[in-house]
Amino acid sequence: MARTEQQSNDKFAGRWFWRYASPAAFYPLAGKIENVCWVLACLLTLVGLYVGFFVAPTDATQGEVYRVIFIHVPAAWMAMVIYLAMAFWAGTGLVLGTRLSFMMSHALAPTGAIMAVVALWTGALWGRPTWGTYWVWDARITSTLILFFLYVGYMALAAAFDDKKKGDRASALIALVGAINVPIIYFSVKWWTTLHQGSSVRPGSSSMATTMLWAMLIMTFAFWAYCVAAAMHRLRTQIIERESGSAWLREAVK
Amino acid sequence: MSLRTVAGAVFRREMQLFARRKSDWANPIVFFLIVCSLFPFAVGSESEKLKLIGIGVIFVGALLSAMLSLPRLFDDDARDGSLELMLASSEPLAVLILARITALSLGLGAALTIAAPVFALFYALPFAVAGMLALSVAMAVPTLLLIGAIAAALLVSARGGAILTAVLVLPLTIPTLIFGAGAALKVFYGEPPAAELALQGAFLLLALALCPLAAAAALKISTD
Amino acid sequence: MSLRTVAGAVFRREMQLFARRKSDWANPIVFFLIVCSLFPFAVGSESEKLKLIGIGVIFVGALLSAMLSLPRLFDDDARDGSLELMLASSEPLAVLILARITALSLGLGAALTIAAPVFALFYALPFAVAGMLALSVAMAVPTLLLIGAIAAALLVSARGGAILTAVLVLPLTIPTLIFGAGAALKVFYGEPPAAELALQGAFLLLALALCPLAAAAALKISTD
């Protein structure tokens, strides 16, 4: 395997992205990215939460509970973005056969699933005071749930193979199939709720104060930073796990 | 030896197996029947309540039943080695897979299509709704089998069986479920179901175009 | 070598297998979750309608999910020949079977018991109902596994797998279903569920007393 990887890299020698396609080269870089992002995530979260909880005004209709939005919305966004990123790396891995791409999508999946859970969880907690129930079968909410299922399926499939390489490619394929299906599912679900339910409840319709917007923006960047850091951390663990025994790794962790 | 003949041989064998092992198509029907008849016990037997849930129960039951038949597609063949014959054929794998799915759709799909409207009458649904249910089950089963073939192909060399298949397949079939049950619901409420049927058809065609290729790729991955 | 040690070895191996193949208990939960979330797509999303079917869907979902795990009990062992080790042991077969069912009940039952009340909230059911659902699922899953062991034992050398198991098992679990879902329904309507719970408990004890013996007899028949 090592040799074929080498060969494919030689073909593209000199291009920087091929250099970093090798786990050996990327391992230290991932470490740097991870550290920077942890710091960013901490700083931005502190600032965001401060602005969100102490600067932004109390909402006219919802009172204080609305402040969940600063966690809820970034988490919901990240759940979607990460799926796309995961599918992208899975596709790259399938086409180019680079080990690192598969590891990248494996590293992203748990973070994405966690983001989906956080969005569901905070949404549910928010729903109780505002709608009087933890859960409604609204299009957006339901699609988040399905997105969570897709993450779970991806991870379960990857874990179902004794042969890691096979698991890589199998789960990559299912990630791509899911990526084609996500928009279809999203619109079907949307259609479904408008079909059956003259829904009166809709998340957030009031126009937002500027400070709220700022807080949300900052928190969104904080979530980005957290997700990148978490993914890089997991990626490094994976590299260590999978490349254990290779010479460069012994060198690197010595 | 032309592609037609090879695909024909695959199709024929599938049909032989159907004829030989009657349980392959009889059991899904009985499973379907049982799922449909469990709900009244758990929900209560008032006919108004049953009418409301009838369409949903029948549709979900049909999908679950088709899904549980998915391991038939490749598992036995992988175990006894005949899958390798198919992989080694010089004809395009996707076409051979399509031949198998077609055979399974004909056998299982027909059985479920006949059973669905009968069960609809148990749930006190009107004739028109029962007819529409038959039509949408007839479209939904092949769609599920096509999508499911990808999962079945991936899982030939993995552990997890029926349940992991469900985890992979069911979320992807939600559109079929929505439009299939939606069409019957429309009829139930006296509205025209054309849009739902069109969308369900579109989804089936899309699956027909993409899934065999994806399943072929999946099979190559998992038997590598 | 005493009976305790042999049964202990059977139990331990089952737990080792659980630890080794995480999918054995993780996937049934996800299957359960997915079945529970399919119904709203087919029935409609109004919370009133959903409340009505919620208890039924969750209960039937838990039973189906437990049922799909039944092939774990003997199938792998029959295929690789280790079932014969168990048959040849000089300790009573029924006790060894009970050890396996206990292990499966602990692993799977616990998982489903935790999941059921969470799903109850999806269906907008009140807390008290969710709690009662957890309790009756906790009693229903071992009952189903005990009854199901008989079917699983009969089917080790037959074809048909999951579906034929369902066909044999589900009709026998209807009392459990009626009383289990009934207890939750009683709570839902604000009435005391004592009678249903007592009956469900009695049914579990009866299954505990009879099923291992019947399953042992079944296993001897089917491996003769």
Added chain:
Amino acid sequence: MGRIQGARRIVSLCANLRLEALAAERGGKAVFADVNVDVAAGTLLRVIGPNGAGKTTLLRILAGLGAASAGSARWCGADAVEYRASEAAIFAGHASAMNDALTVAENLSYAAALAGFDSSSSDVRRAMSQLGVEKLINRRFGSLSQGQRKRASLARLLLRTQPGERAWLLDEPFVALDTDTQAQLASLISQELAAGAIVVLTSHQSVTINALKIQELTL
């Protein structure tokens, strides 16, 4: 229980086999009929015959795993099922009796526990090393080559520490083994015979086994 435990005490001190007018059928057709043999302790009984003659069928009857259609197979006067329950007979056939997901060691100690031996892990290790597979002890059974599987599953025969008056029923035990291991197994069989056991063997391979008493049964 009582009855079987009684039976256990009687038969486990004994190895002797008597087939009287034994007949078997598979799928409604007679496979063999009127088989009569007397086998004393310390004897190697070779069952010979072309493919489909009924060798496997016979061994399963002797092991108490299949039923005869007529006649009787008695171990020291006891029924085959009882003899087996007495833990005196070990059958090793085409199936490995090992779970793919567990390691070789886990599989072997499970087999030992079920067969009623108190098998510490050192026994497992000794059994494995007698077949030259001690390195595989912590490998998942599913990841072994055909020959490694066969070796590991044959190690089941060697779990009990002292050889004694008992029976090994071996259906094609040399299949998939390399030549060194074939020789090793042959010498293990010889030892077992010398200790007073009965070994019933089918094999299409010509492996020489040293034994004082050899009987042949042609089906």
Added chain:
Amino acid sequence: MGRIQGARRIVSLCANLRLEALAAERGGKAVFADVNVDVAAGTLLRVIGPNGAGKTTLLRILAGLGAASAGSARWCGADAVEYRASEAAIFAGHASAMNDALTVAENLSYAAALAGFDSSSSDVRRAMSQLGVEKLINRRFGSLSQGQRKRASLARLLLRTQPGERAWLLDEPFVALDTDTQAQLASLISQELAAGAIVVLTSHQSVTINALKIQELTL
């Protein structure tokens, strides 16, 4: 399609195998490395090695069913996958490639159709009779004895009418066969070699095969 059909025409007239620095791994561990061999038409290549040496792994790579971790295996200059697709190579391993629920005849004609031969039922009958199992033709495969299974699945090798420049990849083909059938298979292999095929063989059994050119590869 076009590409493969082109390849088919080229390779099916040819049998010659070249392994260059071939290496393989299973479960992340190297099984063998740096295997170099040149095999000409009409040669019997015996792959030799103890259990777990990697013989099955090698044969699967030659059959285009497994991937090498380094180096190359080329049939007449073509990739193993392409050669296999050209219907010039037949692999017979531990698995029978036959469905238990179908009859032997149904299984064989399915195999023939998939491998691209237009196999009438008389071909099936001839192939069966060459291995002495014509009586089993309408039996359910699942009801056969081990040796009968092996015979029936080996009949797959004989479906193509004219022998020619092609390859048989046989992993332990003599297992479970009785001695007569072993000899019969050996002579079929000799015929095939004489007609210019390459036969790659692993076997722990010492069956003599007459061949002009025999090469050994020890793993």
